[in-house]
Amino acid sequence: MEQLLILLIFLPLVGAVVTAFLGNAAKHVALGSAILSLGLTLITVCNFTPDASTQFAVNYPWIQDLGINFHAGIDGISMITILLTNVLVPIIILSAYQHDYKKPNAFFALILFMQFGLLLVFTALDAFLFYIGWEAALIPIYFICAIWGGKDRIRVNMKFFVYTIAGSLFMLMGIIYLYLQNPAHNFEIQAFYNLNLDAVQQGWIFWAFFIAFAIKMPIFPFHTWQPDTYTEAPTPGTMLLSGIMLKMGIYGVIRWLLPIAPVGVQEWGHLAIILSIIGVVYASIIAFTQKDAKRLVAYSSIAHVGLIAAGIFALNTQGMQGAMVQMLSHGINVVGLFFVLDIIASRMKTNKIADLGGIAKKAPQLAIAFLIIVLGTVALPGTNGFIGEFLLLIGIYQYQVWAGVFAGLSIIFGAVYMFRMYQNIMLGKTNDLTIGFTDIKGSEKVVLYVICAMIIALGVYPKPILHLSEASVQQLIEQVSQKLTSVN
Known part of the structure; x- marks a missing residue:
């Protein structure tokens, strides 16, 4: 069943690549890709055993010299976020049907690429893979807002970008620190869970991760980018930000912050x-x-x-x-x-x-x-x-x-x-x-x-x-x- 998770993660990426080379048919292909992802999600739910185990796991060597693996899996917590993502993306794509966006192939391809990044975040069991997904989800929404947003989109989008990149750097520093503390020198989530960090170390890790996740949600006082960005973004972009992307921060707290620190x-x-x-x-x-x-x-x-x-x-x-x-x-x-x-x-x-x-x-x-x-x-x-x-x-x-x-x-x-x-x-x-x-x-x-x-x-x-x-x-x-x- 591990092939099911690989399909689930990479189908949106394949859909994004195909959509990027199409013309007026782009939105139909994008919708078809999103519906296929939803179908795979429903199959996954039907084959999921609602216990505390991690299921459909894949673990392939990636950058072996640094202890980085493509390690992903699904438990009950990630199942909810996967369901959220793959239910909402086809709805968001269909909601865009009433508009004629310039360069529709790029617009819909970016939505699917963001879906790929989100699914990486919600399934990653390797901290490096989690970070790659985190950034991969940020890049397409930046361009969606910058190209198809409102009149004040450049200023607003720059503020959004600075906030989120700053948060990501805090999280990256935390991940690197945990990697250096890990005797196995890998980025495995379970290895991070098992680290015996003292109170001072956990305090620093808390803030490194919390700032990144608080910006993404956002929590007061890290919220000031949000109202302007939601207002200036095209509506599908606003839906992606509010409906799914902010859940990355919530998921990050649950999956990474609480058990590690x-x-x-x-x-x-x-x-x-x-x-x-x-x-x-x-x-x-x-x-x-x-x-x-x-x-x-x-x-x-x-x-x-x-x-x-x-x-x-x-x-x-x-x-x-x-x-x-x-x-x-x-x-x-x-x-x-x-x-x-x-x-x-x-x-x-x-x-x-x-x-x-x-x-x-x-x-x-x-x-x-x-x-x-x-x-x-x-x-x-x-x-x-x-x-x-x-x-x-x-x-x-x-x-x-x-x-x-x-x-x-x-x-x-x-x-x-x-x-x-x-x-x-x-x-x-x-x-x-x-x-x-x-x-x-x-x-x-x-x-x-x-x-x-x-x-x-x-x-x-x-x-x-x-x-x-x-x-x-x-x-x-x-x-x-x-x-x-x-x-x-």
């Missing part, structure tokens, strides 16, 4: 939770003031990710399982929100909330789909957002009551600014701009119907997703606890 997490994790919760409250308050709907959703994303990060650093099963589910749910919801706003912007040429209104009268199908996505975003029971946020809040509350109280403000604040945005855009009277609005059609219907179906299905029956990651999450918590016990 548990003492560092014990010492500094409380500060990480404080920063995460500050981000929840701060981003929610800023969202209230936004006049542009796309920026409002960008700040909403910061708040939701802050809640996920706090749940992870709570270091309990409920918080970690909540993070697993919410990674998937947040990706689906935020992609849906940005797609609805893209539909509106493509028709009205604006995302200014004050310029809109009464769209529901002209586009009832869009209004219903938008409402379902908003309900999922504000965690209404019966939607996908509920179970994740419920578990996250339980986990944070178990860690500290006051942390749970302030983290819970995200639900209250989120309901207010999301419903107010919906009311101002969709309800009320039509105006001179919205009087000619037309309802969704073609690929727009397909994308929104699929997203709404997933929101309801995961909300009504989240057990399969929870079951996929449960054993791996439990093993991770036990592993960290045992290390802390042996040190103390």
